[in-house]
Amino acid sequence: MDEAISNIPYLGNGIGFRLELKSFIYLNRDKIDFVEIIAEHYIDVPDFKMNELEQLKKHFTVIPHAINLSLGSSEGIKKDYVKKLKELIEYIDPPYWSEHISYTQAHGYDIGHSSPIIYNEEFLKVISGNINEINLTIKKPLILENITYHVELPGKTYSDAEFLNLLCERTGCGLLLDITNLYINSRNFSFDPFEFINKLNIENVVQLHYVGYEISTTQIIDTHSRKTQEEIFELIKYILNKHRPKGILLERDERFEYLEEIMDDIEKMNILLIT
Numbered sequence: 697m698d699e700a701i702s703n704i705p706y707l708g709n710g711i712g713f714r715l716e717l718k719s720f721i722y723l724n725r726d727k728i729d730f731v732e733i734i735a736e737h738y739i740d741v742p743d744f745k746m747n748e749l750e751q752l753k754k755h756f757t758v759i760p761h762a763i764n765l766s767l768g769s770s771e772g773i774k775k776d777y778v779k780k781l782k783e784l785i786e787y788i789d790p791p792y793w794s795e796h797i798s799y800t801q802a803h804g805y806d807i808g809h810s811s812p813i814i815y816n817e818e819f820l821k822v823i824s825g826n827i828n829e830i831n832l833t834i835k836k837p838l839i840l841e842n843i844t845y846h847v848e849l850p851g852k853t854y855s856d857a858e859f860l861n862l863l864c865e866r867t868g869c870g871l872l873l874d875i876t877n878l879y880i881n882s883r884n885f886s887f888d889p890f891e892f893i894n895k896l897n898i899e900n901v902v903q904l905h906y907v908g909y910e911i912s913t914t915q916i917i918d919t920h921s922r923k924t925q926e927e928i929f930e931l932i933k934y935i936l937n938k939h940r941p942k943g944i945l946l947e948r949d950e951r952f953e954y955l956e957e958i959m960d961d962i963e964k965m966n967i968l969l970i971t
């Protein structure tokens with residue numbers, strides 16, 4: 697692991713900043729240690745959005761979470777986009793930033809959502825090459841997030857844990873382990889999430905994401921809209937017994953009106969972090 701990753705300071709308990717939660721977040725500053733912003737919400741935006749970010753910076757450590765770099769695209773990364781992201785990251789000056797292990801663009805087309813890459817050597821070379829190129833421009837440490845997938849694509853030669861271990865080794869990046877995504881994949885594709893954690897180089901895990909999942913008619917899906925279920929907290933406790941990530945963050949994206957659910961998750965996590 698990169699020295700820059702191991703030098704990241706401890707952040708604590710965080711929440712994804714969403715406009716609908718703005719008052720909730722400011723009113724509960726005593727319970728929230730850091731926030732994550734969607735980087736793309738602050739690129740090419742009017743002044744009032746940058747003022748919003750300036751205010752956030754005054755009260756919290758802010759972590760930029762990018763969603764559209766498309767690290768898994770074989771045609772490479774858009775350089776002008778990396779430049780804009782670099783400017784934003786330099787303005788925020790965070791201890792690290794994050795992106796997903798996925799692609800959102802193919803042959804110049806924007807797919808509109810994170811699509812899974814195939815865990816094999818070919819994709820490992822593509823994504824490592826893209827990340828190593830970005831790391832030449834953006835000097836802050838990058839951590840990589842696991843996503844959910846709803847079909848298992850043919851050609852997979854590495855297990856999920858093996859792939860993440862190799863990716864960190866080849867790029868020097870840390871991991872943003874999304875516990876809910878891990879749980880959802882394990883249920884939809886019948887593997888043991890605890891075994892996954894045992895096989896993962898756990899010291900690579902810099903941050904966790906968590907939120908409640910939703911059950912559709914055929915699969916479990918990551919709508920980021922529910923109170924966090926007990927099975928997710930059990931996985932977090934299992935990790936905390938082995939390793940202490942720098943930050944753990946609630947990633948709620950829907951049903952914002954259920955503030956008591958959100959508060960419950962935040963308070964439960966604060967208790968977990970002091971025990």
Ligand SMILES: [Fe+2]
Nearest residue numbers: 841874905947
């Ligand atoms: Fe996530």
